[in-house]
Amino acid sequence: MAEALLTVERVSKRFGGLLALDAASLAAPAGRITGLIGPNGAGKTTLFAIISGFLRPSDGSIRYGGDEVTGEAAHLLARRGIARTFQIVQPFAALSVRDNIAVGAHLRHRARKDALAAAERVASEVGLAELLDRPAASLTVAAAKRLELARALATGPKLLLLDEVLAGLNPAEIRDVVPAVRAIRDRGITIVMVEHVMQAVMTLAEHVYVLAEGRVIAEGAPSEITADPKVIEAYLGRGAAAKLGGGGHG
Amino acid sequence: MSRGLVRIAIVVAVLAAVPLVVTSNTVLNFLIVALLIALVGQGWNVLGGYGGQYSFGHAAFFGTGAYVTAVLQVRYGANAWAAFALAIAAGALVGAAIGYLTFRTGLKGSYFALVTLAFAEVLRIIASVAPITGAGVGTLVRLDLRPEVFQFQSRAAFYWVLLALVAASLLVVHAIAHTRFGARLVAVRENEDAAAALGVDAMRVKLGAMTVSAAITAAGGGFYVQYFLFVDAGIAYGPWISVEALLTAIIGGVGTVFGPLIGALVVKSLGEIAKVATGGAPGLDLVIYGAVLILVVRFAPHGIAGALANARAWFARRLGWRAALGDRAHG
Numbered sequence: 325m326a327e328a329l330l331t332v333e334r335v336s337k338r339f340g341g342l343l344a345l346d347a348a349s350l351a352a353p354a355g356r357i358t359g360l361i362g363p364n365g366a367g368k369t370t371l372f373a374i375i376s377g378f379l380r381p382s383d384g385s386i387r388y389g390g391d392e393v394t395g396e397a398a399h400l401l402a403r404r405g406i407a408r409t410f411q412i413v414q415p416f417a418a419l420s421v422r423d424n425i426a427v428g429a430h431l432r433h434r435a436r437k438d439a440l441a442a443a444e445r446v447a448s449e450v451g452l453a454e455l456l457d458r459p460a461a462s463l464t465v466a467a468a469k470r471l472e473l474a475r476a477l478a479t480g481p482k483l484l485l486l487d488e489v490l491a492g493l494n495p496a497e498i499r500d501v502v503p504a505v506r507a508i509r510d511r512g513i514t515i516v517m518v519e520h521v522m523q524a525v526m527t528l529a530e531h532v533y534v535l536a537e538g539r540v541i542a543e544g545a546p547s548e549i550t551a552d553p554k555v556i557e558a559y560l561g562r563g564a565a566a567k568l569g570g571g572g573h574g
Numbered sequence: 575m576s577r578g579l580v581r582i583a584i585v586v587a588v589l590a591a592v593p594l595v596v597t598s599n600t601v602l603n604f605l606i607v608a609l610l611i612a613l614v615g616q617g618w619n620v621l622g623g624y625g626g627q628y629s630f631g632h633a634a635f636f637g638t639g640a641y642v643t644a645v646l647q648v649r650y651g652a653n654a655w656a657a658f659a660l661a662i663a664a665g666a667l668v669g670a671a672i673g674y675l676t677f678r679t680g681l682k683g684s685y686f687a688l689v690t691l692a693f694a695e696v697l698r699i700i701a702s703v704a705p706i707t708g709a710g711v712g713t714l715v716r717l718d719l720r721p722e723v724f725q726f727q728s729r730a731a732f733y734w735v736l737l738a739l740v741a742a743s744l745l746v747v748h749a750i751a752h753t754r755f756g757a758r759l760v761a762v763r764e765n766e767d768a769a770a771a772l773g774v775d776a777m778r779v780k781l782g783a784m785t786v787s788a789a790i791t792a793a794g795g796g797f798y799v800q801y802f803l804f805v806d807a808g809i810a811y812g813p814w815i816s817v818e819a820l821l822t823a824i825i826g827g828v829g830t831v832f833g834p835l836i837g838a839l840v841v842k843s844l845g846e847i848a849k850v851a852t853g854g855a856p857g858l859d860l861v862i863y864g865a866v867l868i869l870v871v872r873f874a875p876h877g878i879a880g881a882l883a884n885a886r887a888w889f890a891r892r893l894g895w896r897a898a899l900g901d902r903a904h905g
Contacts, residue, residue, distance in 0.1 A: 402772060408771050410767075414765050414771075416764035423760075427757055427772050430754045430757055430758065436752055436753055439754065475772060478772075
């Protein structure tokens with residue numbers, strides 16, 4: 325396995341009496357796509373929020389590129405090269421698509437002119453070139469998800485955290501985005517993706533972690549994961565694996 | 575030169591020509607008050623319009639600018655121009671301090687508005703009892719009509735100095751709208767979390783905006799003192815100026831370069847008309863402000879400047895459509 329760009333070590337997060345994450349660990353090898361799956365409420369988005377600096381972990385540590393970055397503020401992590409998208413899209417609604425992406429591009433380009441040029445390049449990469457002058461508020465779900473991706477890419481990240489960029493898209497739209505994600509990986513950007521759309525994660529990710537009730541219950545290659553009884557039970561309920569395995573009538 | 579700069583140059587040139595044509599002191603006095611409000615409104619616009627932080631307490635900066643200008647001259651014998659420059663710096667400092675305290679604690683929306691109002695009120699109460707400000711009596715600046723001490727024989731000269739300040743504020747806002755700082759400020763206004771994820775230090779951006787905003791507003795306060803030669807706690811830190819600042823910006827168009835200028839001219843004109851029409855019934859100008867504010871919020875949420883831009887786009891579309899039809903007819 326390649327050297328890990330991101331290492332999450334025994335991270336826990338407590339919200340009052342709720343333990344959202346319970347000593348979750350994962351490693352994202354440089355230049356690979358790592359998947360993070362799990363049923364609703366498993367703590368995937370919480371883990372993303374902690375990695376990207378929006379939440380502080382109650383316990384545990386995050387290492388990125390050899391540095392300890394636990395609890396560092398989101399904008400500082402972005403400067404280090406960690407970019408994220410939001411599961412619920414967060415566009416700058418009053419701004420055009422171009423200006424939205426330019427905010428991201430400004431992280432590496434001081435001059436307005438350079439940032440706008442970079443925004444155009446990124447937009448054509450993710451298929452938003454024709455929508456550059458549209459207000460972000462007018463975009464469809466699919467286009468808004470692309471905008472999330474474009475803004476994150478414009479920051480020139482080393483590590484890209486994708487939070488359900490495929491959720492809410494129809495199969496044709498998913499078919500368009502999957503190669504775009506792969507192309508990003510091929511440029512050397514390390515990707516960690518949270519995804520509900522199983523098929524997409526299974527085709528994209530080289531290594532998958534399964535999170536359930538705040539704990540990592542399984543990890544491995546996609547093919548191993550889908551056969552793991554613990555994973556099947558996490559999704560379908562206790563006893564489901566045995567019933568399926570026995571070809572039962574449950 | 576960009577189109578925005580050309581527009582600023584034209585507007586300033588037209589306004590600069592007014593005293594050459596109009597010699598009526600009443601008209602010049604009216605325009606000076608309107609431009610003063612435009613300047614203060616432009617200050618508010620930097621933070622409220624571009625940064626989305628609606629302050630109800632810009633009196634804190636206006637008053638600081640006014641008092642520093644007056645007190646440095648009267649009590650410490652400072653030169654008026656130097657006092658004016660220091661007043662702007664002091665306003666910026668007060669802006670940074672209030673900004674640091676409010677933004678650090680994450681105050682937003684109506685909470686931010688209330689806390690800024692509270693700061694202004696606290697300053698008003700302190701100024702009304704502190705000996706250095708002249709307490710309840712206020713501070714009078716000695717009449718000395720020489721340009722060296724920022725006082726002029728003719729109203730036209732006052733008008734041109736004020737217009738230069740307004741022009742500078744237009745240029746500052748134009749610059750903000752076309753730089754990385756402005757892009758980040760607007761991003762924070764639209765969505766602070768998304769901005770942070772893109773590497774924007776929201777705290778620093780808001781603090782920067784509040785400092786610039788306060789400096790512009792303090793310049794308004796300093797000018798007020800030089801023009802009226804008197805300041806007391808109610809004038810300096812009273813809610814009237816906070817209300818004028820946000821009203822002109824909102825009515826004119828928040829987050830636009832010309833919004834506060836348009837807003838100030840419209841609001842002040844309506845106020846004058848109301849005074850004439852009602853024979854100067856006290857408080858009626860406020861009723862007019864309220865009515866205009868309701869109409870603008872209801873029918874032109876982006877203010878007069880926004881409505882004008884929409885109208886222009888609508889005409890452009892219609893013209894383009896006509897031209898396209900014409901082309902087809904000819905082709």
